[in-house]
Amino acid sequence: QVQLVESGGGLVKAGESLRLSCAASGFSLYDYAITWFRQAPGMEREGISCISPTDITKYYRDSVKGRFTVSRDNDKNAIYLQMDDLKAEDTAIYYCAAERTYGTTCHMGGEFPYWGRGTQVTVSP
Numbered sequence: 001q002v003q004l005v006e007s008g009g010g011l012v013k014a015g016e017s018l019r020l021s022c023a024a025s026g027f028s029l030y031d032y033a034i035t036w037f038r039q040a041p042g043m044e045r046e047g048i049s050c051i052s053p054t055d056i057t058k059y060y061r062d063s064v065k066g067r068f069t070v071s072r073d074n075d076k077n078a079i080y081l082q083m084d085d086l087k088a089e090d091t092a093i094y095y096c097a098a099e100r101t102y103g104t105t106c107h108m109g110g111e112f113p114y115w116g117r118g119t120q121v122t123v124s125p
Contacts (some may be wrong), residue, residue, distance in 0.1 A: 002026035002114060007037045009119030011087055016123075020081040022096030024117060029053075029072070032114075033099050033106035034079040036070065038059055038092035038121075045095070046110035049081060057104040063089075093118040 008020040022034060035050040048061045049070040058070055069082040079096060097112035 004098060004114050004116035006046035006094060006096055006116040006119040009094060009121045009123065013121045013124050014087055016086055017082070017084045018086065018121060020083065020094055020096075020119060020121075022079040022081075024077045024098065024114075027114075028074075029077050029079065029098065030074050031100050031102065033101040034070075034072065035097050035099070035106060035108060035112065036079075036081050037095045037097060038090075039095070039118075040089075043092075050108055051079065052104045052106040053101060054104055057106050059106060059108055061108070082123040083121070087122075088123050088125045091121060091123050093120050 005023050013067055031053050033052050036048050037045050038048055039045040048064050050059050051070045054066045055072055067085045072079045095118045096116045098114040099112045
């Protein structure tokens with residue numbers, strides 16, 4: 001069964017850090033780009049970071065640039081999102097999504113065949 005499972009969310013105070021994980025099962029992430037999305041209450045889902053299959057291309061939304069770092073470990077079939085200096089406005093459900101691409105491509109939006117169910121991140125002021 002093809003699955004993406006996010007973990008690592010929680011309740012933290014502003015300025016603290018969290019590391020989210022996105023673990024794949026039932027398929028290999030080797031040829032897949034991964035995009036992290038988040039959706040806050042009453043807001044549209046937004047792409048915040050993506051990483052290409054080759055780990056060469058990484059994009060970040062301006063609001064998280066310099067604070068969030070995306071990485072991947074293909075041997076562990078997992079993607080990570082290190083979130084530092086968290087702010088109250090980072091509060092949202094965070095999702096990972098996978099799309100099969102080649103080389104250096106990743107996208108901050110579009111159609112993705114595989115999605116996780118999300119993990120809640122809550123940052124208190």
